[in-house]
Structure formats: C-alpha cells, structure tokens
Amino acid sequence: DSGVTQTPKHLITATGQRVTLRCSPRSGDLSVYWYQQSLDQGLQFLIQYYNGEERAKGNILERFSAQQFPDLHSELNLSSLELGDSALYFCASSEAPSGNTIYFGEGSWLTVV
C-alpha cells in the first residue's frame, strides 16, 4: 500500500458524460500527479500540482481539468467523454515538487460506453 488513495476504483459511464476522479496523497506529500494509461500504453503524464498550484502540464486534453485543494487532495475532471478516454487513471504523490520518487495510487478504471 503506497498510501495514495484514489476513488472510485471502477467507473462506467456513457459518452458525453462528465466524471470526477479523486485522489488523496500520502501523508506529508505536497505534490500530486495525474497519469493516464490506456490499454498496452505507457504512463502518459497529464498534470502536476504542488501545494495547490499547477506546476506542470503534459498531454492533458482541454476537456480534462484538475485542481488541488487546500487539504492537498486532488480531483481530475473529465468531461464530454469519448470512447477513447477509457483508461486507467493514476494519481501519484511525492514530497517535493521535482526529482523525487513518486508513489502511485491503485488507479481508477474508467470505461466509457
């Protein structure tokens, strides 16, 4: 158990809908990362927050947005969902904003039908 908590674990939704994925980082970690992993694909970096501020952006679609709250938990919002958005979404956290080991949550399986 990495200490990173993600909810929900599984989610099935229809195209065009909107979902919110939630992440609680490890105790003491200020940095939160979101990754997308599609079938047989690697880990695609979406976005990083550090202590409430956006720090780095990766291949995140405009239909997706995220935020980190004062209690350091983070949410990833996915809207106007398409079949291709079906994937495993991981949240990870680390103490420092850069260079450190990051620890992954168990992931949220999103299936868009």
Next chain:
Amino acid sequence: QQPVQSPQAVILREGEDAVINCSSSKALYSVHWYRQKHGEAPVFLMILLKGGEQKGHDKISASFNEKKQQSSLYLTASQLSYSGTYFCGTVDRGSTLGRLYFGRGTQLTVWP
C-alpha cells in the same frame, strides 16, 4: 524527454537472468525504476542519483551510466513474481521542473 526502453518484451524461464535497458537523449539527473502488475499500480523499485551508482535488493539491481545517459535493470535468477511491466522514469539534468518522464515499458514474463 521520454526515455527509450529495450527490449519491449522478454520471456524467461524461472531461474534465468534478464537485463532491461533505459536510455535518454538528454543528460540525466536521476533514473527511477518501477514494476507494474497487470491492472495494478506501478510499484517503486529503486532510484539512482549518481553516475556509476548501483543499487539492488533481493535479486533485482540497477546501474546508472551517467556518461552514456542510460541505466540498466538486472533481474537475476528470475522468479515467477518478477513478471510484470517494468518502467524506467528519468529526470533530465538541469530541468527546472524536474519532471519524471516514463519509458513505454518492458513486459517481462517468467514461466515455470
């Protein structure tokens, strides 16, 4: 930038050895290795920070060649539990954001 891993896949018999390579076109600050079982979270294995550094636990070890901008993961006397996808992550030297870039992964299958 995203590192390149090789090979893409390895199939072994229990007890055999394997080497997974990770190389970057950029000078590296650190290399991180993770293992992911299907449908599970990637699990941190080790981090290498200095050129020439070698680390290991159990029968899995890694080296970091700073000059060649590459790292290798060594799996010795492989066990069934070693099966999974291995990812290397790299942080570029001089990167202001210190972002971790992951390779596409190497799928390791160990058969009894």
